[in-house]
Structures are given as structure tokens and as C-alpha cells.
Amino acid sequence: MRMTPTLVVLVAALALCRCAREESPVPGPREAAARAGLSSHDEHAPHDAHAPHDAPEAELAALTAAAESGDVDAQVSLGRRYLSGSARLPADVGQARAWFLRAEAARPGSAAYDLGRMSQSGKGGPADPVEAVRWFELAASAGSADAMFLLAGAARSGTGLPRDDARAIALYQRAAAMEHPEALQALALAYLHGELGLTIDEAESRRYMAAAGHALQHHHR
Amino acid sequence: MHRFSLRVSAITSVALLAPISVTLAACGDSGGSPATESAGTDTDTQAGTTNSTTAPSTTAVEPTSTGTTEGTSTTEDPSTTGTTEGTTSTGTTESPTTEGTTSGTTGDPVTPEGSRAVLALLETTDLHTTILSFDYYKLTDDPSYGLERTATLIQQAREAFANTVLVDNGDTIQGTVLADYQALVEPLACADTLAMYKVMNHLEFDVGGIGNHEFNFGLPFLSQVTHTPFDVADLDLAGSDACAGPTFPQLSSNVFSAKTDATLFPPTALLSRTIAAVGPDDVPVTSTLTIGFVDITPPPILNWDKKWLDGKVYTQGVQETVPPLVEALRAQGAEIVVAIVHGGLDDSMYTPALENQAWYLAQIAGIDAMLMGHSHQIFPNPASKVPQFDLPMVDKAAGTVADVPAVMANFWGQHLGVIKTGLVYTDGRWTIDAEQTIVEARPIATTCVGGLPAACDAEQRWRTGEPCAFTGMCEAKADGTKIYVEVEPSIAPLVDAEHQGTVAYVKTPIGTTDFEMTTLFADLGDVGAIQIVNQAQADHVSAYIQANLPEYATLPVLSVSAPFKTGFAGGNDFTDVPAGNIAINNAADLYLYANTLQAVKVTGAELHDWLETAATRFNHIDPQVVTPQPLINLSMPGYNFDMITDPRVTYEIDVTQPLPPMGEKASGRIKNLTFDGAPIDLDAEFIVATNNYRASGGGQFPGLDGSKTIYASPDTNREVLIAYIKKIATLTRQDHGSAQSWSFTKVATMGPVVFSSAQNALTSAQDAGLDNISLVQQDDGSNKMLSLYAIDLAQ
Incomplete structure (x- = not known):
């Protein structure tokens, strides 16, 4: 779902009215996990695809204010802005990492996925696959289907942890259970070609691929 | 009735x-x-x-x-x-x-x-x-x-x-x-x-x-x-x-x-x-x-x-x-x-x-x-x-x-x-x-386990107590056999x-092709089934960027795609669109998976890494070995063999370079990657059209983890392809099937370098301009209707 602009507007609105924010407290890890689980693609960069449309100054200021005052969702949002960069807010991996760490400290699981990606691809420091795995594990425990998907990728390729096909399958299945389209596709492909220790099963492959296609409709339409 | x-x-x-x-x-x-x-x-x-x-x-x-x-x-x-x-x-x-x-x-x-x-x-x-x-x-x-x-x-x-x-x-x-x-x-x-x-x-x-x-x-x-x-x-x-x-x-x-x-x-x-x-x-x-x-x-x-x-x-x-x-x-x-x-x-x-x-x-x-x-x-x-x-x-x-x-x-x-x-x-x-x-x-549907349908209880009843729909269907059936209820005949x-109208619609021509578009030799250089997908993807992304993302409007738009069917299941498991009319089912053959179109922004260096990972499709070939060496690394599936098919880009894949150790980034195989006739600027930025699976981390390509996507279309890659074919209408090998951006680095080998593909397919290779392929064995011995071929890497 394209939640980032809505989230940003919501955050801005909350920042401008503290009392409203207190009445609707920032959800705890479990709710965030459930939300993340059910709409896992909210964490997905595609929703940052709207950021390049350069939101007005006021909106960015409101986001920054909210982040500075401790709003965890705003902190993560701002971190992503710094990571991708735009004309209004040039990329700054140091700032990105700082905001992610702050969010993560305030609410474990809120930024672990983003920190994992930075570690994995060597943003703001040398690539550290082991640390990436640690972050993804935290995020996966908090219910992030996107993190489960990347962690499964690490497990199947033995990157940052010993290769473990069974663990990859289990992670894909957990993410698939949350309708994560790419995890569903990974399973479809694994059943088609007998990957990761699975027995070839064309019917299961078709079922997963159908589910992947359908999951994409839910997340993008 | x-x-x-x-x-x-x-x-x-x-x-x-x-x-x-x-x-x-x-x-x-x-x-x-x-x-x-x-x-x-x-x-x-x-x-x-x-x-x-x-x-x-x-x-x-x-x-x-x-x-x-x-x-x-x-x-x-x-x-x-x-x-x-x-x-x-x-x-x-x-x-x-x-x-x-x-x-x-x-x-x-x-x-x-x-x-x-x-x-x-x-x-x-x-x-x-x-x-x-x-x-x-x-x-x-x-x-x-x-x-x-x-x-x-x-x-x-x-x-x-x-x-x-x-x-x-x-x-x-x-x-x-x-x-x-x-x-x-x-x-x-x-x-x-x-x-x-x-x-x-x-x-x-x-x-x-x-x-x-x-x-x-x-x-x-x-x-x-x-x-x-x-x-x-x-x-x-x-x-x-x-x-x-x-x-x-x-x-x-x-x-x-x-x-x-x-x-x-x-x-x-x-x-x-x-x-x-x-x-x-x-x-x-x-x-x-x-x-x-x-x-x-x-x-x-x-x-x-x-x-x-x-x-x-x-x-x-x-x-x-x-x-x-x-x-x-x-x-x-x-x-x-x-x-x-x-x-x-x-x-x-x-x-x-x-x-x-x-x-x-x-x-x-x-x-x-x-x-x-x-x-x-x-x-x-x-x-x-x-x-x-x-x-x-x-x-x-x-x-x-x-x-x-x-x-x-x-x-x-x-x-x-x-x-x-x-x-x-x-x-x-x-x-x-x-x-x-x-x-x-x-x-x-269910499977048989121990002669009984897994969906029913030991007495072949539903949980609610009534006789189960699969009663008796698993008798003398091997474990894992899939069984299905009968259709209700009054429905169809x-x-x-x-139904017939829909089938006719799917078979209605949306264009024509003057060449056979197949993945039979996609691993060896034939881009005939890949290029049209890349063209469709790039065309769609370019149009979107021009209209909606002006900040990227000056960046070159490339595209990658891969052969989805490369013979894993046998001689029929290839994309194969004959010359003549192209219909929707052919487009579905050209684009097999349930993907949506995405575009990522990468640097020249990241693009190089991308192609390096794709190049792990091939085994490490030792030119000194005299016995036959299989070219294809079967642990790296064909659907991950991303390739560029663009006249602006050329590169070589040197299979004499080793594969990376487990868990490490691929490197050393992509040679002479050029863009617009010059070595690629590793710091330059490119937009690359691909799909949600690849952009999100599918295939474990370095740096592709969802964070580089600048455009996630709600349209499926297949829809984009169908629309493009309708727009172009007449596909030719010249314009839509011969942009071979990549080739193998030439090397003389002491022994044959071999691979399998469908039987009696050599003319397809020749039609695609691949003159360095020969038949080794009519039957590759796998019992999957495949022949064994050799590629002369010196040519």
C-alpha cells in the first residue's frame, strides 16, 4: 500500500497537535508487527517512490520535528529520506543510520530492517553480512515479512550465516503466510525446480505463483 | 443433461x-x-x-x-x-x-x-x-x-x-x-x-x-x-x-x-x-x-x-x-x-x-x-x-x-x-x-498417504463426520499422489x-513476428525471447519517467530480463513462439511469472555487480581440460540469468574465471562493459527496468533489496509486454531479436564445452546467428527429450 505519503501527512498532523497524538499513541512492537505483517509492503522502498516528488518544505519540517520529538515512525521515515536522497534533502547515510538507530532504540523492530539493508549493502560503512543477518533477525522477530524475505536470501546463499536451506524455506513460508509476494514467488520457483531441498511439485508451484500474483494486486492496486 | x-x-x-x-x-x-x-x-x-x-x-x-x-x-x-x-x-x-x-x-x-x-x-x-x-x-x-x-x-x-x-x-x-x-x-x-x-x-x-x-x-x-x-x-x-x-x-x-x-x-x-x-x-x-x-x-x-x-x-x-x-x-x-x-x-x-x-x-x-x-x-x-x-x-x-x-x-x-x-x-x-x-x-484436492487421503480421517470421513469426498481414491496409490474431486458436469x-470466447480472445493475434522467439539458446547468446521483454519494459519506464519523474528524465533507461524456461523439465520446457502471429498466450509464454514492473536506479558499478551475479549461470571452464565440461551451472537457475539486450551496451562473460566462494559477491567475469561505445562510468547513474521480484532481492543480487526502486508500477510485466507488442505490431529479428549485448570472452579450449537443449533445434541457433554451436549427441541421456550440444568458445 502506498502508505508513506499518508503516514507522513498523519505524522505531520500529529506533530502539530500533541494532544491528538497522545490519544492515539504510537503502536507498540506487536501492533507494528501486525501492521507490518499484514501490509508488509509498507516498508518496501516502492512507497518511497513518492518521495522524489519532493514534498513541500513545511511537510519536511513537520516530519523532522516529529522525528526529533521522538515519533518513531517519523524517525524511520526521515531515515529513509536521508538514505534515498532528493533535491530537497540530499542523501546522507550518516544521518540515515543515526535516525534508524534512534528509532530502533526507542522501539525494537521499527528500524531493524532498514539497518539490516544498510549493513548488507555497505551503506554508511563497509558491508557487514553478519551484522545484516543480526538486524534482519530482529526485524523478522518483530514480524517484518520483508526482513524474512531478505534473511531467507541470506540463508540460502550462506551470506552472513552458514548456508541453511531449511531455514530459508521456513522464512519464506512465514513471509508467504503474510502474503509477501516475493516470498510466494520464491516458493513457487523452489517447488518448480526442486530448490532448497523441496521435492518438485508443479501443482504447489502453480498455487504459490497464483498467490504471488494475487498478493501483488492487494499490495499495489 | x-x-x-x-x-x-x-x-x-x-x-x-x-x-x-x-x-x-x-x-x-x-x-x-x-x-x-x-x-x-x-x-x-x-x-x-x-x-x-x-x-x-x-x-x-x-x-x-x-x-x-x-x-x-x-x-x-x-x-x-x-x-x-x-x-x-x-x-x-x-x-x-x-x-x-x-x-x-x-x-x-x-x-x-x-x-x-x-x-x-x-x-x-x-x-x-x-x-x-x-x-x-x-x-x-x-x-x-x-x-x-x-x-x-x-x-x-x-x-x-x-x-x-x-x-x-x-x-x-x-x-x-x-x-x-x-x-x-x-x-x-x-x-x-x-x-x-x-x-x-x-x-x-x-x-x-x-x-x-x-x-x-x-x-x-x-x-x-x-x-x-x-x-x-x-x-x-x-x-x-x-x-x-x-x-x-x-x-x-x-x-x-x-x-x-x-x-x-x-x-x-x-x-x-x-x-x-x-x-x-x-x-x-x-x-x-x-x-x-x-x-x-x-x-x-x-x-x-x-x-x-x-x-x-x-x-x-x-x-x-x-x-x-x-x-x-x-x-x-x-x-x-x-x-x-x-x-x-x-x-x-x-x-x-x-x-x-x-x-x-x-x-x-x-x-x-x-x-x-x-x-x-x-x-x-x-x-x-x-x-x-x-x-x-x-x-x-x-x-x-x-x-x-x-x-x-x-x-x-x-x-x-x-x-x-x-x-x-x-x-x-x-x-x-x-x-x-x-x-x-x-x-x-489432497494427497495420498499410506493409501488414505490426507484430507480425511482414518475412516475416510470429514471432521464433521460425513463420508469424505476422496473415499477410496487412494487405494493402491503411492504416497504423495495428488487426487482431485470430480468436476460437477453441469457447470461447464x-x-x-x-469459455470458448475467452479462449478465442487469448488466441487472437496481437502482432506478428518474422522470427522464432525461443529460449532454446538463450544461455548461449540468442536474445530472441528476451529482447522484446526488455524493450517493452524500458519503453514503459521511459514514458513514465518523462511524464512523472522529471528528476530522472536525463538518465539512460536500460532493462534486464532473463529466460524463464531453459529446459529444466525437458525438451518442451522452453519458451517457443513460432514465427507468424503472436497471441496473448504467446505473450504469456514470453513472460511467464506473476510480476509487476519496477524500475531501479543504480550506478555503473552496481550494474556491473548485477551482471557479475547473473554470470554465475556458467560453470568455471578450464581451457586445459580435454574432457567435456558442462557449461551451465545448474545450481544457478536460468530465471536469474539477467541480461541486457540493448545496442548501447556491450559486455563479455569470461567463463575461465572462477565462481565466487559460498556467500561472497561474484566478480571477475564481466569484461569490457561499455555504454554508448565507451567503458561504463562506474559512478554514472542508470535507470534499469526489471520486476518486483528482482528489485526486492529475489535471486540475491547485491544491492537489490527494495531500496533502489524509483518506480513500482501496478501493471504486470506481462500486461506491459502485451501492450508493447500491440503497439509495435510487427516484430522482426532485425529490430527485436538481435541486440546481442553480451558474448562469451573468446577462449580456445582443449576439450568440448557442452550443454543441453531441445532436440533438433540447431537451426534455431543458426537462425539466431550463433554459428559456434554443434550437436554432440542426439540424446543427452537424461531421458528428458534433450540433445547434447557443444559451443566453441574460440569462435
Whole structure:
């Protein structure tokens, strides 16, 4: 779902009215996990695809204010802005990492996925696959289907942890259970070609691929 | 012609004895259509569907006792005045709720205290126009899904249970090419019934719920095919009332016209049904059971179908909507209330716009049973790993939510949901006996384990006790054998014209090609099946960027794609589009997977890394070895062999360089990567069109983890390809099949470098300009109809 602009507007609105924010407290890890689980693609960069449309100054200021005052969702949002960069807010991996760490400290699981990606691809420091795995594990425990998907990728390729096909399958299945389209596709492909220790099963492959296609409709339409 | 088996004859014979006034509210009632007299069902049925003779004992009426409901609603937040008003139904005034009941009981004895009955609520959900067990893209049968098989389970349930009610939970009219065919290609006429609804009428569904995909084709279409004249801004849909459509009521209590504050569909329905029961002395008894239904549609339709709904429609949630409706149903005599919710379970903080509201709905007082859908899961399912089924108050083994029996029947007709309720008659009414209530989701397919169908118990019975659909089918079958229920033969003939029309549509040429587009030698340099995909992707992305992302407008747009079929399953497992006409099924062959188009922004260095990972498709070749060396690294699947096919780009793959150690980044194989004739600038930025799977991390390409996407299209890659082929119309090898950006670094090898491909395919290689390929063995020994070929890397 394209939640980032809505989230940003919501955050801005909350920042401008503290009392409203207190009445609707920032959800705890479990709710965030459930939300993340059910709409896992909210964490997905595609929703940052709207950021390049350069939101007005006021909106960015409101986001920054909210982040500075401790709003965890705003902190993560701002971190992503710094990571991708735009004309209004040039990329700054140091700032990105700082905001992610702050969010993560305030609410474990809120930024672990983003920190994992930075570690994995060597943003703001040398690539550290082991640390990436640690972050993804935290995020996966908090219910992030996107993190489960990347962690499964690490497990199947033995990157940052010993290769473990069974663990990859289990992670894909957990993410698939949350309708994560790419995890569903990974399973479809694994059943088609007998990957990761699975027995070839064309019917299961078709079922997963159908589910992947359908999951994409839910997340993008 | 086989006539679909109707309900237990006892009921119909009883109904014929008593002069029951039959009133089936036509689905157009919500718009205030004229009286629905007992012949109402006939006016709605189409030739060939079952008429009302089998439904004389059914009375379905919307409970718009407006005095009660409006009174209740005014105590709510004024902004929710529309909540309980629902839509007026003249069906009510013509035949008040109790009429069917009283007439029904006129000739019947009073039900004795302590009588017992069994009622099975049957659920289908998320059928997505999957009527037949057929894949329209592959143009082959597929027994693993299809309402024509679920229908067999429905029939068996109707034979096994004394009393049944059949309910569909929405997402019914969109999903397959058949749906697109009837909505867009050969738009359905007002006088005709959608194929899906024809079948559902034939199956005598009692109630249908409205899901989210119902709105995908817009309000006018939905209004027409459901013959429900919505009163919304800027649209005149009054004529829908005269259209054909379902003979069962369709409900949605929480989607409102912004213009009138009325729900688009009736919010609730009341069914009074003659049921077969047994008295306390075990003597058979007939009685009447009144069931109320309320339906919830997922509120995020306002996002998903914003373009159709913005400004016309608004939604509410279960907490605002349902309690007064349940009260009203009870007041009108509902003994049981069934909630139909097109949603799953979510205990996130409640908001009226929450996508999945079943967890909250189950907690509303007065709900006796709940039918769920939308999230395409199977519930109950003790083995499920789905987090939503581990929420508090959810029992995924028993199938209850807050002690309310609940079922979710998967999608595409793969399961039939069954809530078998025990009923007991006390104090003048029927109530549910929780101890006699069992929930299960029955599959249309299962596997054999130890000579028994896995879906049934050791006695080959369903959990609810009736003989299982697969009884005897696993005898002498090996473990793992897949078995399927038979199709219900009366279904396919009903929709033969629509099915054939859809098949013809899929086979309709959308363009021509002067060359054979195959992946037979895609691993060796033939780009004939890849380039068109890249061209389509790049074209679409470029256009989008020019129109919407000016900050990237100066960056070059490249594209990558891979051969999806490279012979893994044998000689037929290749993409192969012959020269001549290209049709939609050919496009589906060219783009096999369910992907959406995405574009990423990468540097030249990141692009280099991307191609390095792709190059692990090949084994490490030692030029000094004299024995045959297999070229293809089979642990790296062909669908991950991303390649660029662009005249602006060239690069070599040096297979004499080693593969990376486990867990390390690939490097060293990509040589002389150039762009526009010069070595690629590693710091320059490029836009690369690809798909959601690759961009999100599928295939474990370095740096591709979802963070580089600058554009995520809602369009599938296949749709993009089809549109492009239609635009180009005439494909030629010259313009669409010969941009070989990559080649192997030339090296003389002491021994042959070999690979397998389809038999008798050498001319395809030659036609593609690959002169360095020769046949080694007609049969590669794999028993998969493959030959062994060699590539001369020195050429």
C-alpha cells in the first residue's frame, strides 16, 4: 500500500497537535508487527517512490520535528529520506543510520530492517553480512515479512550465516503466510525446480505463483 | 443433461404441501424496484438456470424495519446516520418478514421443545471467476482449482446434511481472463448474466457478499451485473434495475453512497427456511428457521479503486455498522445471525478503515457464526503458520474466533468452508448448540498417504463426520499422489460460450513476428525471447519517467530480463513462439511469472555487480581440460540469468574465471562493459527496468533489496509486454531479436564445452546467428527429450 505519503501527512498532523497524538499513541512492537505483517509492503522502498516528488518544505519540517520529538515512525521515515536522497534533502547515510538507530532504540523492530539493508549493502560503512543477518533477525522477530524475505536470501546463499536451506524455506513460508509476494514467488520457483531441498511439485508451484500474483494486486492496486 | 442435484427432497415436498407464499427479493430491490411477488425468482432467472421450484421454502427479505433501525442509528455519532438505514426494500412492504414464516407454519405442527436439527453453513470465497479448472494463459486444464470442482463438494454436502445454506463471500467477478473478457473485451450486455453469476444461480447460492475486487471494473459495471441501481454522484445507474444478474441477494452493510448515505447494496438479509429436524422422541419434525445475514466489505476499496470510488462512496467499520444491524435482525425474528466478512483477522488498533475486521467482528454480541475471506487462507488449519491465526481468542484448530465458529475457504474454489451447527429448539426458538458445532475447510484436492487421503480421517470421513469426498481414491496409490474431486458436469455447459470466447480472445493475434522467439539458446547468446521483454519494459519506464519523474528524465533507461524456461523439465520446457502471429498466450509464454514492473536506479558499478551475479549461470571452464565440461551451472537457475539486450551496451562473460566462494559477491567475469561505445562510468547513474521480484532481492543480487526502486508500477510485466507488442505490431529479428549485448570472452579450449537443449533445434541457433554451436549427441541421456550440444568458445 502506498502508505508513506499518508503516514507522513498523519505524522505531520500529529506533530502539530500533541494532544491528538497522545490519544492515539504510537503502536507498540506487536501492533507494528501486525501492521507490518499484514501490509508488509509498507516498508518496501516502492512507497518511497513518492518521495522524489519532493514534498513541500513545511511537510519536511513537520516530519523532522516529529522525528526529533521522538515519533518513531517519523524517525524511520526521515531515515529513509536521508538514505534515498532528493533535491530537497540530499542523501546522507550518516544521518540515515543515526535516525534508524534512534528509532530502533526507542522501539525494537521499527528500524531493524532498514539497518539490516544498510549493513548488507555497505551503506554508511563497509558491508557487514553478519551484522545484516543480526538486524534482519530482529526485524523478522518483530514480524517484518520483508526482513524474512531478505534473511531467507541470506540463508540460502550462506551470506552472513552458514548456508541453511531449511531455514530459508521456513522464512519464506512465514513471509508467504503474510502474503509477501516475493516470498510466494520464491516458493513457487523452489517447488518448480526442486530448490532448497523441496521435492518438485508443479501443482504447489502453480498455487504459490497464483498467490504471488494475487498478493501483488492487494499490495499495489 | 445432468441436472444439478437439488436440495433434499423432503424439504421441497413439505413446501409443496403448504401454501407458502414465496417471496425472493430480487437483487434490484435495493433500488426500490417494484413488488417481488412469488414469481419474482422467475423474472430474474435466465433460460437454462434452475427456476424457483426448488426454492419455495425460502424467503429472503431485507430487514428495513426502518423505525427500529433509524431509531438506533440516531443514537450513534451523527456522521454515521447512513449506517443502519441500509437501502429501502419494497420487498419488505410486499411481503413482511413473518409472512413466509406464518404461512410456512400454517400447515405444520408446532415445533416440540427440545427438538434438534443440523444446519450446515457452506462458504465459498475469493472465487475470482475461476469457474472451470482451466488455465487461460497456458490453455490447459488445471484440476487444482475451479468452482466446477467445489460444486461437487457443495452437492455432496447438500446430500449429507439435512439443511444447508450456501453463501459466497465476495471477490467473485474479477480475476481470470474470463472476467476481463466479459468486462472489457466483449462487455456483457444488460440483458445477460455474467458467467460467474450464471453458475452461482445454477448452484442456488442463498446469499452473496460484496468483496473488494467487485469494484475493479467500476461502479457502472458492478451496478449492471448485480442489477443494483446505485444512486451515486455523477452516474445515472437507474437502468441497472432492468438488467439480468444473480437470483440471490447480495449484501454489503458498510459501503455507502456519499450522495444519499444509503448503502450501495442491502446491508442485511433474513432467510426463513423450512428445516428438517427431529423431535425429542426422535420423530422427524419440520420447522422453520430464520437466519439473519450481515456483510462487511473491506474499507480500503477507497484506495485500491480510488479512481472509481473517490467522491462517490465512503465506508464504515464493523463497530459502527454491525451492532444495530444485528439488533434489527433479531427484532425481526432472526434466530441465528451469520456475519459474512470479506476480511481476515487483525488485532491492530481498531479503526473504521481497518482492512481485516473479522477479529473485531467476532466480538460483537449476537454473532453466531462468521464467514471470512480476502486473505486467501484456510481456516481452521492447525498446521497454519499464518500469524493472524495465532492472535488471542483465535483457535485455529477448532475454527473459532472469540468462541464464534468461523471459517475461511482459501481462494479459487480450492476449498469449501463448512460450519456444521447443531440447533436445539428451546423456549420457542432455535439456538445454536456450541457443543454440536464443528468447523472445517474441505479441499477439492489432497494427497495420498499410506493409501488414505490426507484430507480425511482414518475412516475416510470429514471432521464433521460425513463420508469424505476422496473415499477410496487412494487405494493402491503411492504416497504423495495428488487426487482431485470430480468436476460437477453441469457447470461447464452453462458457460461454454463464454469459455470458448475467452479462449478465442487469448488466441487472437496481437502482432506478428518474422522470427522464432525461443529460449532454446538463450544461455548461449540468442536474445530472441528476451529482447522484446526488455524493450517493452524500458519503453514503459521511459514514458513514465518523462511524464512523472522529471528528476530522472536525463538518465539512460536500460532493462534486464532473463529466460524463464531453459529446459529444466525437458525438451518442451522452453519458451517457443513460432514465427507468424503472436497471441496473448504467446505473450504469456514470453513472460511467464506473476510480476509487476519496477524500475531501479543504480550506478555503473552496481550494474556491473548485477551482471557479475547473473554470470554465475556458467560453470568455471578450464581451457586445459580435454574432457567435456558442462557449461551451465545448474545450481544457478536460468530465471536469474539477467541480461541486457540493448545496442548501447556491450559486455563479455569470461567463463575461465572462477565462481565466487559460498556467500561472497561474484566478480571477475564481466569484461569490457561499455555504454554508448565507451567503458561504463562506474559512478554514472542508470535507470534499469526489471520486476518486483528482482528489485526486492529475489535471486540475491547485491544491492537489490527494495531500496533502489524509483518506480513500482501496478501493471504486470506481462500486461506491459502485451501492450508493447500491440503497439509495435510487427516484430522482426532485425529490430527485436538481435541486440546481442553480451558474448562469451573468446577462449580456445582443449576439450568440448557442452550443454543441453531441445532436440533438433540447431537451426534455431543458426537462425539466431550463433554459428559456434554443434550437436554432440542426439540424446543427452537424461531421458528428458534433450540433445547434447557443444559451443566453441574460440569462435
